[in-house]
Amino acid sequence: MSDLDAFITGLPKAELHLHIEGSLEPEQMFEFAQRNGVAIPFASVEDVRAAYEFSNLQDFLDIYYAGADVLRTEADFRDLALAYFDRAAADGVVHAEIFFDPQTHTHRGVPFGVVANGLLAGMDEAQRKHGLTSKLILCFLRHLDEADAFRTLEQAQPWLDRIDGVGLDSSEMGHPPAKFERVFAAAGAMGLKRVAHAGEEGPPAYIHEALDLLQVDRLDHGNRALEDPALVARLARRGMTLTVCPLSNVKLCNVASVDVHPIDRMLKLGLRATVNSDDPAYFGGYIGENFRAIAQGRGLDRDQLATLARNSFLGSFLDDDAVAAHLARLDAYLEVV
Ligand code: HPA
Ligand SMILES: [Zn+2]
Numbered sequence: 001m002s003d004l005d006a007f008i009t010g011l012p013k014a015e016l017h018l019h020i021e022g023s024l025e026p027e028q029m030f031e032f033a034q035r036n037g038v039a040i041p042f043a044s045v046e047d048v049r050a051a052y053e054f055s056n057l058q059d060f061l062d063i064y065y066a067g068a069d070v071l072r073t074e075a076d077f078r079d080l081a082l083a084y085f086d087r088a089a090a091d092g093v094v095h096a097e098i099f100f101d102p103q104t105h106t107h108r109g110v111p112f113g114v115v116a117n118g119l120l121a122g123m124d125e126a127q128r129k130h131g132l133t134s135k136l137i138l139c140f141l142r143h144l145d146e147a148d149a150f151r152t153l154e155q156a157q158p159w160l161d162r163i164d165g166v167g168l169d170s171s172e173m174g175h176p177p178a179k180f181e182r183v184f185a186a187a188g189a190m191g192l193k194r195v196a197h198a199g200e201e202g203p204p205a206y207i208h209e210a211l212d213l214l215q216v217d218r219l220d221h222g223n224r225a226l227e228d229p230a231l232v233a234r235l236a237r238r239g240m241t242l243t244v245c246p247l248s249n250v251k252l253c254n255v256a257s258v259d260v261h262p263i264d265r266m267l268k269l270g271l272r273a274t275v276n277s278d279d280p281a282y283f284g285g286y287i288g289e290n291f292r293a294i295a296q297g298r299g300l301d302r303d304q305l306a307t308l309a310r311n312s313f314l315g316s317f318l319d320d321d322a323v324a325a326h327l328a329r330l331d332a333y334l335e336v337v
Helices: 003-010 026-036 045-050 057-070 074-090 102-106 112-130 146-155 157-162 177-189 204-212 223-227 229-238 246-251 263-268 287-298 302-314 320-336
Strands: 013-019 093-100 133-141 165-169 193-198 218-221 241-244 272-275
Touching: 003 287, 003 302, 013 074, 013 218, 013 241, 013 272, 013 287, 013 302, 026 045, 026 057, 026 074, 057 102, 074 093, 074 112, 093 112, 093 165, 093 320, 102 112, 102 133, 102 146, 112 133, 112 157, 133 146, 146 157, 146 177, 165 177, 177 193, 177 204, 193 204, 204 218, 204 223, 204 229, 223 229, 241 263, 246 287, 263 272, 263 287, 263 302, 272 287, 272 302, 287 302, 302 320
Parallel strands: 013 093, 093 133, 133 165, 165 193, 193 218, 218 241, 241 272
Antiparallel strands: none
16 A cells, blocks of 8 residues: 555545445345345346446436445345445545435335335444444435425425434436425424535536525535636635535546546635545545545645644534544544654
């Protein structure tokens, strides 16, 4: 391992943009398919990996929703979550705020509680096993309508003490944040944090809507804000956290390569950017790989990498004392390396 690899791995960090269904590795897809008696349209793990060539978000989503069909039982969701936390812990993640897509499961007959209880069991186990803390964010699928999102929020009621926020994901183009203004207001009134994918493929106007209509506490991706200087200034002034996902941006053809990724431009513009893995099983790497890819591609130095890690704690939904404790641990690490 090079010095830089070791520095990145040891850097305490939080992951703020991770779809747990997107951590389903091909090997696990076969394992779950077999134990649940589910047929999958692939002959081998290599076949699955070969299918992961995407030219846009929708290409990926089609295969991602198909893959999720092997997830049936509480044990599946627990094992899925724990496998992610094992990898995250090995990459120096000490806190993770993970997304789940309940509608992907309830629409095929898997009850909300099976999903939530399984994930929560995995989260509890990760805390015992690794000391890794986590929070759960319920994402509404934006290609479905708002009434469906309201039904999902209703189904979540018994678990709201263990769910920290709501998010908005799936096909962005043609499904602007405005479509979900009322359900986000309802979630906010319940005390839930609010985040939304915006500006991944969609225009800067969608980011304005996420801020103005959804009142988001954090912005997922946000890359296309760079096209709108007034928006950049607004985000910087507010200290809005952007959960940037470099390998995802490249795999979904939103950025040509990590060599031209705008992560350092975002930092220079005063944006509170963070590095995250999005759907690591599909996009070629977990958070450590994302850090390494941009460090190499953009020649980031240790100070810039440390800023990205610091931003991950500042942008988390942890309370002030916990954030201060993580920042102190990060500073202590930077003192000794
Ligand atoms: O990268 C993504 N973008 C939008 N929706 C998603 N759902 C899973 N991953 C993604
Ligand atoms: Zn995402």
